[in-house]
Amino acid sequence: MLEAKNISKSYPTPRGPLPILNNVTLSLAAGDAISIIGPSGTGKSTLLYILGALEPPTSGEVTLDGRDPFTLSEKDVSAFRNQEVGFVFQDHCLLPQCTVLENVLIPTLVGREKSEERAKQLLDQVGLSHRLDHRPAELSGGEKQRVAIARAMIRGPKLLLCDEPTGNLDRHTAAQVADVLVEMNRASKNILILVTHSAELAGRCPKVFELVEGQLVAK
Ligand SMILES: Nc1ncnc2c1ncn2[C@@H]1O[C@H](COP(=O)(O)OP(=O)(O)O)[C@@H](O)[C@H]1O
Ligand SMILES: [Mg+2]
Numbered sequence: 001m002l003e004a005k006n007i008s009k010s011y012p013t014p015r016g017p018l019p020i021l022n023n024v025t026l027s028l029a030a031g032d033a034i035s036i037i038g039p040s041g042t043g044k045s046t047l048l049y050i051l052g053a054l055e056p057p058t059s060g061e062v063t064l065d066g067r068d069p070f071t072l073s074e075k076d077v078s079a080f081r082n083q084e085v086g087f088v089f090q091d092h093c094l095l096p097q098c099t100v101l102e103n104v105l106i107p108t109l110v111g112r113e114k115s116e117e118r119a120k121q122l123l124d125q126v127g128l129s130h131r132l133d134h135r136p137a138e139l140s141g142g143e144k145q146r147v148a149i150a151r152a153m154i155r156g157p158k159l160l161l162c163d164e165p166t167g168n169l170d171r172h173t174a175a176q177v178a179d180v181l182v183e184m185n186r187a188s189k190n191i192l193i194l195v196t197h198s199a200e201l202a203g204r205c206p207k208v209f210e211l212v213e214g215q216l217v218a219k
Pocket of ligand 2: 044045046163
């Protein structure tokens, strides 16, 4: 269960605080999938960073299965992010010198566990089991994003946060990547939050919200 209560965020500027989020409240259960749309600069990324414990809110509370990451020590919050949250960004952020399989295993290096079987299984789920030894430069944009999704899923996160993951892809490839995300969500019963510019892709999630003037409005 992900619960965000009265999340507000403002950034300090020389002319005073700039309000971005205004009392956002959200409650999602395991297996839920939502998308968030809204024009550029409305605070979608800021909200994802707060939900993923990358950035603290100015006020309000976030809990994932009862744990508030912002009350944890620096070390414990890193472990929390590594274990409980998967991120997929607009840029795939793969390491060019590593193979597809090695890239998917990167988050497990922190946990020092043997995860190769799981990595191969995930790469099979995203349709790339035949590309394990390829380098990112040998993959298309959509394939790179599918590797990034497998990497985000390697530790079995409760929460998968995707920030415009198809923003650099053509329409057809974007639809394929969205299919992979929705299928992952169905199979793993994690919570999926998909931020996208595309109303068409947003519609793949059962619930669509728009971020308007710092608040989430159900569409
Ligand atoms: N670290 C920061 N300091 C000051 N302003 C920021 C910072 N990060 C984001 N902003 C501002 O907050 C607003 C929302 O940004 P963002 O969450 O990236 O929006 P979106 O993802 O919807 O495009 C923007 O006006 C942006 O300039
Ligand atoms: Mg953004």
